[in-house]
Amino acid sequence: MSAHTLMEITPTTFAPPIADKPAQADSEVHQTLIDIANLDFFYGETKALHDISLKIPEKEVTAFIGPSGCGKSTLLRCLNRMNDLIDIARVDRGTIRIRDIDIYQPDVDVIELRKRVGMVFQKSNPFPKSIYENITYGLRLQGVSAKSRLDEVVERSLRGAALWDEVKDRLHESGLSLSGGQQQRLCIARAIAVEPEIILMDEPCSALDPIATARVEELIHELKSKYTIVIVTHNMQQAARCSDRTAFFYLGRLVEYADTQTIFMKPSDAQTEAYVSGRFG
Amino acid sequence: MKRFFDTELETFRSNLVMMGEIAVRQVRDAMKALIESDLSLADQVAAADDELDQLEIKIDEEAIRYMSLRSPVATELRLVVVGMKASHDLERVGDEATNIVRRVARLSAEPPIKPYVDLPRMATIAIQMLRDAMDCFLQIDAEKALLICQRDKEVDDLNRQLYRELSSYMIERPETTSRALELMFISKSIERIADHATNIAEEMIYLAKGEDVRHTEQTRNPDAG
Numbered sequence: 035m036s037a038h039t040l041m042e043i044t045p046t047t048f049a050p051p052i053a054d055k056p057a058q059a060d061s062e063v064h065q066t067l068i069d070i071a072n073l074d075f076f077y078g079e080t081k082a083l084h085d086i087s088l089k090i091p092e093k094e095v096t097a098f099i100g101p102s103g104c105g106k107s108t109l110l111r112c113l114n115r116m117n118d119l120i121d122i123a124r125v126d127r128g129t130i131r132i133r134d135i136d137i138y139q140p141d142v143d144v145i146e147l148r149k150r151v152g153m154v155f156q157k158s159n160p161f162p163k164s165i166y167e168n169i170t171y172g173l174r175l176q177g178v179s180a181k182s183r184l185d186e187v188v189e190r191s192l193r194g195a196a197l198w199d200e201v202k203d204r205l206h207e208s209g210l211s212l213s214g215g216q217q218q219r220l221c222i223a224r225a226i227a228v229e230p231e232i233i234l235m236d237e238p239c240s241a242l243d244p245i246a247t248a249r250v251e252e253l254i255h256e257l258k259s260k261y262t263i264v265i266v267t268h269n270m271q272q273a274a275r276c277s278d279r280t281a282f283f284y285l286g287r288l289v290e291y292a293d294t295q296t297i298f299m300k301p302s303d304a305q306t307e308a309y310v311s312g313r314f315g
Numbered sequence: 316m317k318r319f320f321d322t323e324l325e326t327f328r329s330n331l332v333m334m335g336e337i338a339v340r341q342v343r344d345a346m347k348a349l350i351e352s353d354l355s356l357a358d359q360v361a362a363a364d365d366e367l368d369q370l371e372i373k374i375d376e377e378a379i380r381y382m383s384l385r386s387p388v389a390t391e392l393r394l395v396v397v398g399m400k401a402s403h404d405l406e407r408v409g410d411e412a413t414n415i416v417r418r419v420a421r422l423s424a425e426p427p428i429k430p431y432v433d434l435p436r437m438a439t440i441a442i443q444m445l446r447d448a449m450d451c452f453l454q455i456d457a458e459k460a461l462l463i464c465q466r467d468k469e470v471d472d473l474n475r476q477l478y479r480e481l482s483s484y485m486i487e488r489p490e491t492t493s494r495a496l497e498l499m500f501i502s503k504s505i506e507r508i509a510d511h512a513t514n515i516a517e518e519m520i521y522l523a524k525g526e527d528v529r530h531t532e533q534t535r536n537p538d539a540g
């Protein structure tokens with residue numbers, strides 16, 4: 035992976051301190067942060083998303099579920115314009131607004147967007163650098179060099195990712211020396227180091243063992259007090275455990291979107307029911 | 316798509332259906348034993364109660380196993396939970412049938428204080444409610460189930476009416492007291508059977524629609540004052 039690509043996909047600088055708002059109680063109705071309206075998306079001639087409309091509330095965990103090829107990862111990648119990196123990919127119709135800003139307008143700075151909308155991938159991808167440098171990479175690119183400031187961000191981010199106690203004595207060892215689960219949490223720490231507003235997670239636990247998975251799920255639950263999280267998962271029980279709202283996609287269409295309890299207890303669509311019960315997919 | 320463990324749910328379902336059939340048979344036989352003073356049938360009813368007890372345990376075991384190993388959601392989860400609750404209700408129906416036959420020997424030793432009219436009438440309604448509730452399970456029919464809940468008041472009213480009537484017997488003819496009390500207990504048992512049928516019907520509404528209608532206006536008889 036080239037350095038250029040790494041910069042493209044990793045939030046690298048400081049976003050407005052929106053994430054510092056106090057946590058809201060569960061009972062409060064959270065405002066819409068991401069508003070997707072009538073979105074059509076193509077890979078070349080193939081329509082991958084059909085007329086998707088979906089409002090994602092802030093400081094909640096929203097899960098995208100559906101069988102392979104249903105468009106859930108494509109939609110996730112639309113949220114920080116990751117699909118721009120694919121030549122033949124295009125949004126054909128519709129809008130995605132984040133805090134009322136249409137992110138597909140030509141004047142939107144994509145690098146700024148990706149600072150606000152961080153991403154964690156299926157396979158943990160720490161840079162081949164020390165744990166410390168992994169976390170400070172984005173800030174250094176921004177020109178932050180004061181050691182006290184960097185130290186503070188490293189500790190805050192690693193604590194935020196529930197990794198501090200495990201690595202505080204080995205911050206200068208390679209990020210690649212960590213276990214798979216620790217590497218994934220390091221990537222989460224790296225994502226939150228630049229204070230994004232939204233964290234997108236694409237199958238963040240699929241390569242992890244059950245204990246590491248439980249840690250990351252615990253972390254997701256803690257992170258939602260500060261961040262809005264959108265997670266793509268194939269693990270139904272993970273969606274049930276971690277998310278507040280669940281969207282079920284099938285063949286590029288949004289079939290059903292509701293609070294997670296409704297999706298798993300009494301979905302209104304027969305396809306949703308069949309999928310969450312493991313009867314198709 | 317079929318799953319390799321779908322047969323487990325089929326077994327679970329058929330065990331519950333079997334419990335329903337046994338419970339209906341127990342109530343019907345208990346009433347027959349009472350009306351015909353048939354002591355040997357009364358003994359058979361008491362002895363058969365164990366079948367229901369064992370099926371209830373089996374259903375609980377299967378439900379817990381299924382929830383642990385198969386992680387059911389949506390309709391399937393509701394089926395498993397409702398199955399456990401309904402089997403408990405059916406087991407209690409069996410207990411009430413046993414309560415009825417326990418009184419047959421004492422009652423048949425003396426002539427009846429009045430002809431059996433109201434008790435068979437109550438029992439006919441209660442048995443029909445039970446049957447219908449089990450049909451709703453097979454057909455996943457929430458609308459029919461709601462009608463069952465609304466019929467419960469008929470049985471409640473008959474029970475109250477019989478209670479008043481038997482109270483006046485006891486006052487007018489104190490020598491009938493012990494027999495009148497036995498009949499009151501039987502009436503109460505039938506009323507409880509109708510309550511269990513109502514519970515099952517409410518559970519079937521939950522199974523069909525995921526809506527909990529217990530203690531709501533919906534389940535009340537629209538003609539009730």
